[in-house]
Amino acid sequence: MSARPLKLLIVCLASIAVSACSSSGGNLPDPAALIGFEQQVGLVKHWSVSVGKGDDEGSSVMQPVLSGSAIFAAAGEQLGSFNIDTGEVNWKTDLAELVTAGVGHINEQLFVVTRSGKLVAVSSVDGSVLWQVNTSSEALASPQANSKIVVVQTVDGKVSAYSISDGKFQWSYAASLPSLTLRGTSTPLVNESYTYAGFASGKLVALDNQVGNLVWQKSIGAAEGRSEIERLADVDGTLTLVDDLLYVTSYQGNIAAIDALTGAVRWQQPVSSISGTALVGDAILVVDAQDTVLAYDRELGHVLWQNDALKHRTLAAPMGLAGNALVIDAQGYVHVLQLSDGEFLGRQKMALKGARIGSKSYQDNIFLLSLDGRLTRLGLK
Secondary structure (H helix, E strand, O other), X not given: OOOOOEEEOOOOOOOOOHHHOOOOOOOOXXXXXXXXXXXOOOEEEEEEEEOOOOOOOOOOOOOOEEEOOEEEEEEOOEEEEEEOOOOOEEEEEEOOOOEEEEEEEEOOEEEEEEOOOEEEEEEOOOOOEEEEEEOOOOEOOOOEEOOOEEEEEEOOOEEEEEEOOOOOEEEEEEOOOOOEEEOOOEEOEEOOOEEEEEOOXXXXXXXXXXXXXXXXXXXXXXXXXXXXXXXXXXXXXXXXXXXXXXXXXXXXXXXXXXXXXXXXXXEEEEEOOOOEOEEEOOEEEEEOOOOOEEEEEOOOOOEEEEEOOXXXXXOOOOEEEOOEEEEEOOOOEEEEEOOOXXXXXXXXXXXXXXXXXXXXXXXXXXXXXXXXXXXXXXXXX
């Protein structure tokens, strides 16, 4: 057994619907049958390209990033730049090692982490490798950067900062982890002053970007229950920062709005989620552990609506598209929900593999990176 905490592979090594696992090893519930409705919107695929071989066995969500007229994505051992209008390849770089976390971006630099824990900085102009440095462990969440540092959160509970100019180590913060955690980490959120990160202990922290000192910490999930699985309280997925409020979820815990400067709780509601939060309009969207889609009022915290018609369909993290909510299930169905009430507006079966889909919205389009390494641009008809 490794000295690192034992990792629980999400949904009994089969899917990310964590709640379907039980301490007795029960079977997964059947996915909800799709209900009919009147189609009001349709989806169109503008283009689809192969980034790399992909990693069907991987458990990280590879996020593409946009800059100017290019979108950057990593899959397998490849990192590439693509024209956002046509999908034409601008350049591709073979990193000679599987990429497990990416893509981070600041100015003309891209950042990825490889399977061995190597942080690699690449030019967004031509794909040339600028520098590379070893981190403390494997990373499963995209590196995040500001004008001075790039921050990596690794599965050993560390958040580490490196100079964006040459990769020189700046500081590291180590959190205590329980013996059993989910297979994943939160994606750190970095601005010029602070780095925010969530951990498997259920804690959210704010760190000073100068030296990595702890500014504040807050418990989002509490370890409760008799078994180790019942006490899982990981803060995983995406953090959202809007107007100095941080929105964060935990597994078997809460969704909370936290004052980013002081750590004070503005509001919180019980929910179990591993995919994090997404801001669409004035709503904070969450997919819970049972695959119910919920929308919360971002100011007051009350539930605006919930849609439980997709239970146990293993949904990817929610996202926005042209003022609507969008979720994708493990069978490749894209579901468009009306933001005002959560009712279905459209549905289409796409050639999208798996539920761990990276996404990036741009105007009235969304770019999706699926497990098989295909980058697809979708829009509404």
